[in-house]
Amino acid sequence: MNTLEAIIIAIIEGLTEYLPISSTAHMGFVANLMGMENSEFLKMFQVSIQFGAILSIVALYWKKFFDFSNFNFYLKLGFAVIPALALGYLLDDKIEAVLGNQIAISSVLVLGGIILIFVDKWFKNPKIEDEKEITFKTAITIGFFQCLAMMPGTSRSAASIIGGMTQGLSRKAAAEFSFFLAVPTMLAVTVYSVFVKTWGKGTVNEMKGYEMILQDNQHIMLFLIGNVVAFIVAMIAVKFFISILTKFGFKVWGWYRIIIGILLLIYFWNNPKVESTDSTEITSIQVSAND
Incomplete structure (x- = not known):
């Protein structure tokens, strides 16, 4: 991987991590189309630059994250992240197996897009406008919805936001809680992938991420460079997303997913031998690798 490729992948991560369009799918497709080598470093890099995206949320909502008087806020995130961490660890191998199937990921993009088109009609009367109104039960329920993103192409953001809306959260409140929940979720994935996971296991080149x-x-x-770029781009993307979401809802993202998904289905169907990059999202919610 060269510097330009790293910057492009980091831009994709920053743009898509908090949007309901699947960062895993986008990073994988872009790396694939650029013909990047399917290396262990590339896979690890796509996970490790989530750290920059995490910091963007902490920076944007620093008053929330550093309000130590609101201990319930931290407890809610702690309980909500448990389902994803537990199931992600148990299903690690199965998730990695799907990451190589670009047809499957493209299909999930389309299906998710269809759901997003109707989400605003399904949940018209929100009752919760602020994070402080979210109960522990609601937080845990959203955490289970987040687990749907273990299927690459689903989008962690989309799964958790829709989960929030099913519990009566407004679009803005659901999106912001999804951002908050991403911090412990993605931090756990990043730490695991960089310091715990052995990459290239069983080969002569097996190493930890930090090695x-x-x-x-x-x-x-x-x-x-990857983390700095992801940090800057994610800050811009989050502000843009909240503005668009508040004004227009999810329909625009639904149509985007459908169009991109169909185009990618056509491409990969006609190029079945194109090699996958096995990208990661917790967008993924893998505790061992990223969506």
């Missing part, structure tokens, strides 16, 4: 990063100066620079 790959520290392998040479080029990898260190790519890691730093």
Whole structure:
């Protein structure tokens, strides 16, 4: 991976991590189309740059994250993240197996888009406008909805936002709680992938993520550049998303998913030998790899 490729992947991560369109799918497709080498470092890089995206939410909502008087806020996130971490760990191998199936991921993009088109009609009368009104039961329920994103292409953001709306949250409240929930979820995935997971297991080149990063100066620079770019782009994307969501709802994102999904289905159907990059999202909610 060269510097330009790292910047492009980081831009894709920053743009799509918090939008209901699946960052895993987009990073995988872009890397695939650019003909990038399917390396263990690329897979790990796509997970590790989530750290930059995480920091963007902390920076944007710093008053919320550093309001230590509101201890319930931290407890709600703690309980809500448990289902994803537990199931993600147990289903790690099965999730990785699906990551190589671009036809399946493209199909999920289309199906998810169809659902998003009707979401606003299904949940017209929200009762919760503020995070403080969210109960522990509601938070845990949203956490279980987030687990749907274990199917690559679903989108962690879409699953958790829709989960929030089923519990009576307004679009804005559901989106913001989804952002908050992403921080512990993605932080756990990133830490696991960088410090715990063994990449290339069973080969002569098996290494921990941090060992790959520290392998040479080029990898260190790519890691730093990727996180900085993801941080900046994610901040812009989140503000843009909230504005569009408040004014127009989910329909625009639904049509986007359908159009992109169909185009990718046509492409991969006609190019069945195109190699997958096995990208990751917790967007994924893998505790061992990213959607």
